[in-house]
Amino acid sequence: MNNSRKLNNFKGHKLRFLRNLRGETLESLDKKSNVRSQKISRIELNECVPSFDEIRSLSNALQVSPLFLLNDDQVPTTGGAIFYRKLQRTPKKDFERAELKTRIFALLDQKLSEKLHLSYQDYISFANHDEIFNMLDDEYIENMALCVRSQFKLGDGPISNMTLLIERLGIRVLFADFSNEHIDALTVKINDHFYIAVNSKNISSVRMRFNLAHELGHVLLHSYYSEQEVKKSSVRKVIEAEANYFAGALLMPVKGLALDMIAVNMSYIKKLKKHWKASIQAIVYRGEQINLITSQQALFLRQTIARNSWRKKEPYDDEIPIEYPSFLKSALRYKGDNQLPQKIQEEVGIHDDFFDGLSFSDLNLGKGSLMLLNSRR
Structure with missing residues (x-):
């Protein structure tokens, strides 16, 4: 192809998407690509069409194949409110980048799902369908958690695999390295399909289980609220508390925990952690919430947690295994086409090392494994 030839099917909005995803300013991309920042701005606005040399330079700088910027694949769009489980002072650009990562995952997931004839669950009958916020x-929240347990006949005991439970509800789960974005988890609806993405970098399994349950709470309790409603600080504070309550109720139902909590000393609470696969802090909070632990006992237990520096890392954190997503893995095994993810990746124009912390490498898909889900590294 003649380097001076203009390529009329170049997608300017995809260039802007990639630039934002990579956290590049116009000026920083200028330095990396040798394409002037003013020209990049005009390209993104579709005011001019780049040459092939410029496309190649921009693609290299953004670590994608030129195909990504030239093909007809559209990056899926979000719809409705987005729920973030984040640090208090997380910059807006950070959780926006986490959303962009999830949209790239959705693009690959939806192409893969189409090839494998996989379905999504976009309507959960027992979910709260109110569109106006109401505390x-x-x-109500306890009953919502019981509805989930009833649907899958979970009884009153521990949930063996929280990730699998969410996948069985037809919701796609993404494990990713969101440490740079300071995000624990997010829930978003992309092309009318629910996605829950959780940070898997240096996070214990019990904390990830709670984060997953918390995000499922948003799907079941708040997903019909408008984006404008959820953005209100007063509303967000309440729905975060409700999602936390749901997570505790789902992971530790009243009857089951009451039968098991025959003592409230720290030695016994640690044993309950291994059984319920919930953090010591969550067990103490839930026990006090449902009056199995008095306020005075809870205070003493929290003081013990602080004294032992267990707020970030608790006993047995390394012994309880992480519950990796398995839905796509199982579908690929059933289909028997191990090269399909790689083919889709090549069609989209994404290199193997595009994602940071998202991989399919544990699926043993052969050379060029698709970087989708978190590997066991």
Whole structure:
């Protein structure tokens, strides 16, 4: 192809998407690509079409194949409110980048799902379908958690695999390295399909289980609220508390925990952690919440947690295994086409090392494994 030839099917909005995803300014991309920042701005606005040399330079700088910028694949769009489980002072650009990572995952997931004839669950009958925010009482949230347990006949005991439970609800789960974005988890609807993405970098399994349950709470309790409603600080504070309550109720139902909590000393609470696969802090909070632990006992237990520096890393954190997503893995095994993810990746124009912390490498898909889900590294 003549380097001076203009390529009329170049997608300017995809260039802007990639630039934002990579956290590049116009000026920083200028330095990396040798394409002037003013020209990049005009390209993104579709005011001019780049030459092939410029496309190649921009693609190299952004670590994608030129195909990504030239093909007809559209990056899926979000719809409705987005829920973030984040640090208090996380910059807006950070959680926006986490959203962009999830949209890239959705692009690959939806192409793969189409090839494998996989379905999504976009309507959960027992979910709260109210569109106007209204504070939910504890009984309602407890009953919502029981509805989930009832649907899958989970009884009153521990949930063996929280990730699998969410996947069985038809929700796609993404494990990713969101440490740079300071995000624990997010829930978003992309092309009318629910996605829950959780940080898997240096996070214990019990914390990830709670984060997953928390995000499922948003899907079931708040997903019909408008984006404008959820953005209100007063509303967000309440729905975060409700999602936390749901997570505790789902992971540790009243009857089951009451039968098991025959003592409230720290030695016994640690044993409960291994059984329920919930953090010591979550067990103490839930026990006090449902009056199995008095306020005075809870205070003493929290003081013990602080004294032992267990707020970030608790006993047995390394012994409880992480529950990796398995839905796509199982579908690929059933289909028997181990090269399909790589083919889709090549069609989209994404290199193997595009993602940071997202991989399919544990699927043993052969050379050029698709970088989708978190590997066991």
